[in-house]
Amino acid sequence: MRVGFIGAGNMGGAILRGCLASGQVLPTEVCVCGRSPEKLEALCQELGVQSCGSIRELVESSQVIMLGVKPNMFPEVLPQVAEAYSSDKVLVSMAAGITMASIGEGVSQSAKIIRVMPNTPAAVGEAMTSVSRNPQVNDEEFAEILELFQSIGRAEEVKEELIHCVIGVSGSSPAYTYMYIDALAEAAVKNGMEKEQALVFAAQSVLGAAKMVLETGVDPVQLRINVCSPGGTTIEAVERLQHLGFAEVVQSGFQAAVDKSRKMSR
Template identity: 75%
Template sequence: MKLGFIGAGNMGGAILRGYLASGRIQHKDVFVCGRDLDKLEKLCTELGVNPCQNISELMDACNVIMLGVKPNMFPEIMPQVAEKYSSDKILVSMAAGVTIESISGFVGKEAKIVRVMPNTPAMVNEAMTSVSRNKNVDDEQFVSVFDIFQSIGKAEEVEEQLIHCVIGVSGSSPAYTYMYIDALAEAAVKNGMNKEQATIFAAQSVLGAAKMVLETGVDPVQLRINVCSPGGTTIEAVKTLQEKGFSELVEAGFQAAVDKSRLMSK
């Protein structure tokens, strides 16, 4: 694989760093281009990868191309991509609201396209990424792309129509989780703990609870029941959260993200 990144900002850069750190690709086989040539040179020197002066140069060098630019940049960059696109190349897009069909409109209906929706924990190799492909990407080609996202956390193949749901449950949800952690920490501060220590206690508890769900295979509802001793502190907290509409608030936030994603795709 010769892997190219058109844009390596926060998300693209996190994926790039994570995949390099996995050791599954050699630095000499990675190419990057970007609008800010000074930042590009600095990044490529730091990571030991190849800078490209323009999209044309990168397209010539690579057979898997990550489209790491904002949705509003697609009308500008895609004609340049299309000019150099050939059937041996796979385009991988991480842009919210940009469908596989709309990308095909630039490069043709026979183009091989994969659409992904990672999240910001990619920066610490704990991303959750959905991966969707069109019919032109065969299993062997898909595995090579899927491996990139497995190297930076967990990945699941889903139908593209579920991407709005993915955005609600994982793409945007780190933000809701940060809110929960901060609220816990602020409550601890009000009870005498300093903010730095309180944040560690809250964040580690969220991390541990998440690992319990992933590694035990026990339903989250049962895990909650298991920790709620009758007449204890935890069940008192859970009852209060339920009375205050905790689940309904989370669902409302989720749905707002989903609805916005659908609107962006129109």
């Protein structure tokens, strides 16, 4: 399929790089347009993809159109998409706060629209992506897009009304995880370890713990209990974190992201 990226910044660029790295999309099948000619030229040279001079040109030449612009750009971008849109094309939006209904209003009520909520680990093939569709998207078309996002990590279909929850639990959560890794590394530095080595120890431990959850099927609570020997170091740390409200702090951050997403959608 020919895929067009309208915007290839942090998220769009991560998805583009992930798709190319997986081999799911070939550079010759990709067209990109953006607001900065200098950045666009550099990206196209780096990845071997084509640049499009306009949104209209991109839409006309693409089967799948990735809307990778910021939410505040949609009022400007959607009318240009509508000029060249035809019913055989699928629009894929990754913007927070922009519903499929509002995209349909801006392009066509009969438009085929898929809304995704990926995260930036797409750039290293470890994204978690929710994929939602409107009734105009048939099963074959949806399967193609789902497979595309499964090539850059994990992807699952969810109802659009769950998108706010997805933002809190996966869309925004890499940022919280980076904070945790950095805090661990800083603590290690204070105890004598070099920062570069401390980051490796912290990040690999997070990666390993995540794989234990995904691959063993054991509940995280039980996995935590399994590590905590009575009177040992781990239970000492866990009890201190529980006393300080570790779970409540994390859930509060999650809820802030969810509440902001709901506010943006109004």
